[in-house]
Amino acid sequence: MCLHSSCGSYRMCGGNAKEIYVEILYFRQFYRHFVFTEDGDGNRNKRMEKYFEVSVVADMGCGGSKDL
Numbered sequence: 264m265c266l267h268s269s270c271g272s273y274r275m276c277g278g279n280a281k282e283i284y285v286e287i288l289y290f291r292q293f294y295r296h297f298v299f300t301e302d303g304d305g306n307r308n309k310r311m312e313k314y315f316e317v318s319v320v321a322d323m324g325c326g327g328s329k330d331l
Contacts, residue, residue: 288319 293314299307 283323284320285323286318286320288317290317291315292317 291314296312296315297309298312299309301307
């Protein structure tokens with residue numbers, strides 16, 4: 264579970280472990296950089312972005328706690 268809607272990170276896990284991400288910090292870092300986007304035909308277009316979003320999360324996984 265990710266608490267930020269634009270979170271694009273994924274983790275593989277097995278078993279019945281629950282994953283909970285707690286967002287502790289979110290900000291925009293202003294930096295000019297190029298981003299490549301792909302259209303419906305498979306062509307890539309380059310565009311200039313002025314910032315990127317940074318999200319710092321803590322993985323509060325809880326699984327296998329019966330053995331503790």
